[in-house]
Amino acid sequence: xxxxxxxxxxxxxxxxxxxxxxxxxxxxxxxxxxxxxxxxxxxxxxxxxxxxxxxxxxxxxxxxxxxxxxxxxxxxxxxxxxxxxxxxxxxxxxxxxxxxxxxxxxxxxxxxxxxxxxxxxxxxxxxxxxxxxxxxxxxxxxxxxxxxxxxxxxxxxxxxx
Numbered sequence: 001x002x003x004x005x006x007x008x009x010x011x012x013x014x015x016x017x018x019x020x021x022x023x024x025x026x027x028x029x030x031x032x033x034x035x036x037x038x039x040x041x042x043x044x045x046x047x048x049x050x051x052x053x054x055x056x057x058x059x060x061x062x063x064x065x066x067x068x069x070x071x072x073x074x075x076x077x078x079x080x081x082x083x084x085x086x087x088x089x090x091x092x093x094x095x096x097x098x099x100x101x102x103x104x105x106x107x108x109x110x111x112x113x114x115x116x117x118x119x120x121x122x123x124x125x126x127x128x129x130x131x132x133x134x135x136x137x138x139x140x141x142x143x144x145x146x147x148x149x150x151x152x153x154x155x156x157x158x159x160x161x
Contacts, residue, residue: 015115019043024071027111028060036148039063040109040123041071050074051122054100054109057148058128066090066126080124082153090128096135097124098153108152125152 019025024043030036040054053070055063069089070080080086082099089095100123105112112121127136127149134141136149 012115012117015042016046019046023047026064026067026071028063030060037063038108039067040111041067042111042115044071044074045116045121048074050079051124052109052112053080053097053124053126055126055128056150056152066095066128070126082124089126093129093133096127098127098151099123100125100152104152104155127151 019042024041024047026039026041028037028039036056037058037060038054038056039058039060041052044050044052053067055066058066066089073089074080080097082097085094085096087094100108102120105121105123109123112123129135130141130145134145136146136151137154
């Protein structure tokens with residue numbers, strides 16, 4: 001974690017107090033034009049010193065269910081780390097956690113900066129396979145599935161691919 005608060009924006013105490021009172025929050029939004037979606041946690045870092053988690057491309061109901069299970073696991077002491085696969089979050093399928101670089105966090109989740117201030121909060125991306133168990137990076141996965149869930153850890157910032 002890098003704390004850059006000297007001279008920068010401070011944390012939003014009202015949101016942090018709400019998290020302390022009511023627990024980790026979940027956010028979901030969908031771009032109606034492109035159909036892309038994102039869901040993310042807000043509060044894992046503040047309450048547990050664990051990375052926030054983002055999922056891309058899931059329908060709202062499933063995204064909320066999956067992230068609620070992640071929150072429950074973290075509250076029970078489970079530690080998720082980049083590069084690890086885990087069973088038991090999505091019934092019948094493993095999920096994989098990838099690291100989200102800080103410049104990606106700033107672009108994808110500007111809400112974190114407005115809440116945490118100029119603190120670099122670690123974020124993991126929850127990546128899930130298709131119904132055939134293929135990952136977005138597998139050569140034989142459907143292009144639409146791959147496009148709906150860009151794997152941020154594997155994107156080269158210079159080329160965007």
